[in-house]
Amino acid sequence: MDQDRILLAHGSGGTMMRELVENVFVSGFGDDVLSRMDDAGVVAFPGSRVALSTDTYVVWPLEFPGADIGRLAVCGTVNDIATSGATPLYLSVGFVLEEGLEIDVLRRVLVSMREAAAEAGVRIITGDTKVVENGHGDGMYINTAGVGVVPDGVDLSGSLCRPGDVVLLSGTLGDHGIAVVSTREGLSFSTDIQSDAAPLNRLVAAVLAAAPATRCFRDPTRGGLASTLNELASASRVSMTVDEASVPVREQVRGACEMLGYDVFQVANEGKMVAVVPPDQAQAALEAMKSAPYGADAAIIGEVADGPAGKVYVRTLFGATRIMDMLVGEQLPRIC
Amino acid sequence: MDQDRILLAHGSGGTMMRELVENVFVSGFGDDVLSRMDDAGVVAFPGSRVALSTDTYVVWPLEFPGADIGRLAVCGTVNDIATSGATPLYLSVGFVLEEGLEIDVLRRVLVSMREAAAEAGVRIITGDTKVVENGHGDGMYINTAGVGVVPDGVDLSGSLCRPGDVVLLSGTLGDHGIAVVSTREGLSFSTDIQSDAAPLNRLVAAVLAAAPATRCFRDPTRGGLASTLNELASASRVSMTVDEASVPVREQVRGACEMLGYDVFQVANEGKMVAVVPPDQAQAALEAMKSAPYGADAAIIGEVADGPAGKVYVRTLFGATRIMDMLVGEQLPRIC
Numbered sequence A, B: 001m002d003q004d005r006i007l008l009a010h011g012s013g014g015t016m017m018r019e020l021v022e023n024v025f026v027s028g029f030g031d032d033v034l035s036r037m038d039d040a041g042v043v044a045f046p047g048s049r050v051a052l053s054t055d056t057y058v059v060w061p062l063e064f065p066g067a068d069i070g071r072l073a074v075c076g077t078v079n080d081i082a083t084s085g086a087t088p089l090y091l092s093v094g095f096v097l098e099e100g101l102e103i104d105v106l107r108r109v110l111v112s113m114r115e116a117a118a119e120a121g122v123r124i125i126t127g128d129t130k131v132v133e134n135g136h137g138d139g140m141y142i143n144t145a146g147v148g149v150v151p152d153g154v155d156l157s158g159s160l161c162r163p164g165d166v167v168l169l170s171g172t173l174g175d176h177g178i179a180v181v182s183t184r185e186g187l188s189f190s191t192d193i194q195s196d197a198a199p200l201n202r203l204v205a206a207v208l209a210a211a212p213a214t215r216c217f218r219d220p221t222r223g224g225l226a227s228t229l230n231e232l233a234s235a236s237r238v239s240m241t242v243d244e245a246s247v248p249v250r251e252q253v254r255g256a257c258e259m260l261g262y263d264v265f266q267v268a269n270e271g272k273m274v275a276v277v278p279p280d281q282a283q284a285a286l287e288a289m290k291s292a293p294y295g296a297d298a299a300i301i302g303e304v305a306d307g308p309a310g311k312v313y314v315r316t317l318f319g320a321t322r323i324m325d326m327l328v329g330e331q332l333p334r335i336c
Helices: A015-029 A069-082 A103-120 A175-184 A201-210 A224-236 A251-260 A279-291 B015-029 B069-082 B103-120 B175-184 B201-210 B224-236 B251-260 B279-291
Strands: A041-044 A049-057 A087-098 A123-132 A140-149 A166-169 A216-218 A239-243 A274-277 A299-305 A312-315 A321-323 B041-044 B049-057 B087-098 B123-132 B140-149 B166-169 B216-218 B239-243 B274-277 B299-305 B312-315 B321-323
Touching: A015 A103, A015 A123, A041 A087, A041 A123, A049 A069, A049 B087, A049 B123, A049 B140, A069 A087, A069 A103, A069 A140, A069 A201, A087 A103, A087 A201, A087 B049, A087 B140, A103 A123, A103 A140, A123 B049, A140 B049, A140 B087, A140 B140, A166 A279, A175 A251, A201 A274, A201 A279, A216 A224, A224 A239, A224 A274, A224 A299, A224 A312, A274 A279, A279 A299, B015 B103, B015 B123, B041 B087, B041 B123, B049 B069, B069 B087, B069 B103, B069 B140, B069 B201, B087 B103, B087 B201, B103 B123, B103 B140, B166 B279, B175 B251, B201 B274, B201 B279, B216 B224, B224 B239, B224 B274, B224 B299, B224 B312, B274 B279, B279 B299
Parallel strands: A087 A123, A239 A312, B087 B123, B239 B312
Antiparallel strands: A041 B049, A049 A140, A049 B041, A087 A140, A166 A274, A166 A299, A216 A274, A239 A299, A312 A321, B049 B140, B087 B140, B166 B274, B166 B299, B216 B274, B239 B299, B312 B321
16 A cells, blocks of 8 residues: 555446555454355354344444544444344444545554454454545444354244343443543543443353343443433333443443533443343343353342332432433434 | 435434335335344245355446445445356445435435335345435435355356456447446537446346357446456456447447546446356357346457467557557546
8 A cells, every 4th residue: 555544436336446445454354254255254153043234333433442433343243243142243344534544544454353353253254345535434434234043942032021021231321432532632631541342242142041931132322321221111111120230331431421521321331232031041141240251240220010010210329219311412422 | 204305313323214114125125134224134935056246336426327325335246246257136235325324315216216226126134324414415426235046057157257258238329428437528419328237136147048058248337348348358368359230339428438538448337237248159149148137238349369378459449459458547537
């Protein structure tokens, strides 16, 4: 590459695009199927049900403590596939690059993606790059989509929660959202709080092996735990109650939320998983979660009840009960 | 929906996002699996090899004669999957919406996507929406990714072209690129030239049934026929020669290219397919193409020779031979 910044011609379909694809993307990802540069990647598929998921990442800034847009893009789609109980196998990646982006930034993001994919055990086998004029993007947006194989007998859904079920959370809330916003605002605690972006497919597989009657998994990203539980309660026509004292939150994150006026239940996470499990398998699920990567701080945080359908409650530290509302309006734009 | 424009809160993960997803996306696409609103769509997969492909669409303007960004986004990924010989089955869709976008525009685009998916026989089973601040996008960018099943015995690749093979093209060149640029520039011939955006999976399947020894398919999008043939010649280490007189081009497109200074071989297409076929199956492939949807103007346009490896030539209308170069620099930004 003679250039050190992205030019419009890198999206033209001509010689400069080919150079970018060969010298930056193909060598950056290092996958045999991707290297063939056919329009679609063709790979073995070992099963009879496929899980397909996608997310586009528009986080700003592109790099922040603990992760960057690349790690986020791989982990987010891996986790979305994993929520179905599937084993994530293959990813596609689509870039929208802004004219003027430093190619060194792109290279760093690709290293993050490659490392996250290796950690998750997935392959990036196909991709696409578009370039938009300076001022029409923010450095880069990344879409990842991915496929996983759903094991026979696994049939999870957010609509399967039943009264008596137990709600588990795999670790501390709010780290990602606070890490990004504190970087953006130049707040002094920014170096103490790291994004939790992480691939959770092994954690999900461990829980599913230990607690095969698990109803569903969901990763509480945008809208935080509050959106996730409200969606599950609504889909299953049940109520849920969370015990505030049992929800793991780092001290610095709790302090930042107070300072910024955020409800930690509504702050985005990128490396946490919620599981809803029948009561007789809850302890086994918890132990599996705690032993799995990224699950050390896992806890049982609440339970499912008969109704009123779609309502989520918090038993506060002071013994009162309040409603855990979904976010109304916008709290942290461009958090993922 | 109370609002008639996209707000940042539509990307928040909160109540407004849920309303947008339920009232616009889920009802717009009308797919059972999508309606479950789980993080991944789970569906049957009838085979042992999967083809995965992705493209992001940043075309400007969003609507143009003959198609819009939505039809483009469905057809483009369907066609990329089809090039591998796979049957496209399922799509994911990821939107980046710009704050201020009229929701009516979004609804029109969803209608186009739904119609194109129905025409191609694919299902949109999972999706994602992000919102960026006004001025940080152009109305919308759309990523589609998709999976197809690769039939047993089918193993196509751009590296398999051999000397003596015949090059087929499924119809007229340049329609999409000229339709978009003429709209953008307000040129007077804009209403005469329509984008060719179309799903070509049935055409590919018909050719493959008639000519099972087909080496490869490739859709000549960005960079046009010139990029496609140069890539194939390079991957297969062969040369190719195209007979200019046999390449179908509409009169208005030829005229527009002359006026604008474009080489029609470098202009983008979104509903054309190139096939490379051994000589003994070329006639069968041509007949199958001509009988298939969108293949009426198909023609044999050239042949493969021993070398020099990676070179593509044109026999001009005047009997001379010139090199068919890949685009250098940028011709038409944001064409797809």
